[in-house]
Amino acid sequence: SMSSIKQAFTFLKDPIIFQTWIYVFLSNFGANAGQADFYYNTEILKFNPSFMGITTLIGNLSGVVGILVYTKFYARTSLRKFYTITTMLQTIFALSNIILYLGINEKIGIPNKVFVCLNSVPTGFFTQICLAPINVLACRLCPKGLEATTYAILMSTLSLSTALSTQLGAVIQTYLGIAKQNYTNYWKFSIISNVVAVIVLMVMWRIKYE
Secondary structure (H helix, E strand, C coil): CHHHHHHHHHHHCCHHHHHHHHHHHHHCCCCCCCCHHHHHHHHHCCCCHHHHHHHHHHHHHHHHHHHHHHHHHHCCCCHHHHHHHHHHHHHHHHCCHHHHHCCHHHHCCCCHHHHHHHHHHHHHHHHHHHHHHHHHHHHHHCCCCCHHHHHHHHHHHHHHHHHHHHHHHHHHHHHHCCECCECCCHHHHHHHHHHHHHHHHHHHHCCCCC
């Protein structure tokens, strides 16, 4: 109802709660590739739908493992420290895509399909294990009686962050001249997107929500 929404926004005006809301927003913000990765895999690497489905399955299974690992071993650890460490590890693994974009893997004898399958494992794992503490934080933030409304607002915040990240990624790709049949500078985009991720992480570290 409208009264619940008003109460939720009043609740979010609290300084600590608002900073937590900003933290959640930034956790999903960056320079996303959007559909560029899909077109790179299908138009440049010539991967068929069947293989794309396999890589998605591998990533999803790895993600499930990531959630189980977090629940079993890290659920009681500091959210800030855990998120920071895992995001840094995710950034390091994400940089390995440059090897694919520059064709280095084939030069050392690793086929593109093998490399992408292997890379899907840490990608799926860290994507989900990084998201887990943010979901926990969002649940902790919800006040009694306004759980559904507040949680919906927070999830909408994540969606807004994703949309803005995709737009930022599109602007950077346009500047680099990346198009459907031109991925010459795609490795540069990978570096820039990871630098953006580190900058956002540094900003998040300064936000006090605990």
